[in-house]
Amino acid sequence: MTPLLLARIVRSIAFTACLILSVAIASGQQARPAITGISHMCVYASDLAASDHFYAHILGAAKGADPLDPAGTRYYFSPTQFVEVLSLPADHTLSRMACAAYNTADAAALRAYMHSHGVESASEVQTATDGSRWFKAKDPEGNEIRFIQPGRPPQLAAADPIGTHIIHIGYLVHSKSAEDIFYRDILGFRPYWFGAMQPERLDWVSQQVPDGHDWLEYMLVGDGSTTPLSHVDERELGVLNHFSLGVANMEQAVTRLISEDRLSPRHDGPQMGKDGKWQANLYDPDGTRVELMEFQPVMKPCCSPFTAESPAN
Numbered sequence: 001m002t003p004l005l006l007a008r009i010v011r012s013i014a015f016t017a018c019l020i021l022s023v024a025i026a027s028g029q030q031a032r033p034a035i036t037g038i039s040h041m042c043v044y045a046s047d048l049a050a051s052d053h054f055y056a057h058i059l060g061a062a063k064g065a066d067p068l069d070p071a072g073t074r075y076y077f078s079p080t081q082f083v084e085v086l087s088l089p090a091d092h093t094l095s096r097m098a099c100a101a102y103n104t105a106d107a108a109a110l111r112a113y114m115h116s117h118g119v120e121s122a123s124e125v126q127t128a129t130d131g132s133r134w135f136k137a138k139d140p141e142g143n144e145i146r147f148i149q150p151g152r153p154p155q156l157a158a159a160d161p162i163g164t165h166i167i168h169i170g171y172l173v174h175s176k177s178a179e180d181i182f183y184r185d186i187l188g189f190r191p192y193w194f195g196a197m198q199p200e201r202l203d204w205v206s207q208q209v210p211d212g213h214d215w216l217e218y219m220l221v222g223d224g225s226t227t228p229l230s231h232v233d234e235r236e237l238g239v240l241n242h243f244s245l246g247v248a249n250m251e252q253a254v255t256r257l258i259s260e261d262r263l264s265p266r267h268d269g270p271q272m273g274k275d276g277k278w279q280a281n282l283y284d285p286d287g288t289r290v291e292l293m294e295f296q297p298v299m300k301p302c303c304s305p306f307t308a309e310s311p312a313n
Contacts, residue, residue: 163245238287
């Protein structure tokens with residue numbers, strides 16, 4: 001390639017990029033601010049003392065005040081990831097999941113971006129007592145989804161949680177196609193893995209946040225899944241609506257829980273998951289599942305290869 005031809009190609013690429021940018025600006029399009037990972041899950045508790053024992057003792061999280069809701073309590077696994085425990089309201093449904101939340105670099109800009117893409121449920125941005133900025137929206141299934149721009153790091157007592165990284169959140173999904181419009185088309189989540197209990201079916205669809213390695217797991221009860229909707233009761237819903245703590249070594253993590261008498265009364269595993277990762281399950285007093293999972297697969301996954309990198313730690 002001659003220097004003259006190379007120069008023409010470079011000028012052509014630059015011109016095309018400028019043209020695309022000009023069209024985007026002229027049409028009012030906005031760039032999507034980064035969505036970097038999972039922030040937290042909000043869960044309802046019918047017995048706050050029992051939930052405190054589970055999250056603070058069994059999981060070992062650091063207990064702290066809730067800057068978003070003075071009636072809530074946070075249990076931190078790291079300064080930016082936690083579970084928010086709220087008292088079970090009188091008009092509750094079967095679900096004990098109150099919200100799922102993701103961290104963003106700019107809450108106000110993300111809210112504006114979502115509004116420009118037709119997400120009318122996105123609320124006004126609020127500022128919490130720790131300086132964090134946040135807003136909420138509804139996904140197509142009616143789940144409350146929050147986006148948090150972290151504020152000041154919390155001042156916490158020393159803690160030694162069984163895991164320090166919430167690597168994924170999963171919740172019941174009836175329609176993959178409807179949820180994909182929200183999470184993939186608008187928010188930019190990326191395919192990670194999918195699998196099922198039976199061949200030619202689809203039970204789990206995992207896709208990572210756009211700017212990190214944490215992921216959302218659709219727990220399908222429709223779209224060809226092997227879990228018929230009519231069979232989803234309160235106990236099963238607690239299995240479906242869950243969050244996962246990453247651990248480096250499952251044998252060591254479970255051995256520690258046993259030796260320190262920290263297994264929840266209801267638990268199962270360890271077992272090898274269909275994705276080739278070791279997993280074990282604990283359950284809070286209201287049935288919300290907490291899945292311990294190794295960061296990396298040790299076997300070939302069924303159904304689909306991984307299409308993105310797994311979290312390192």
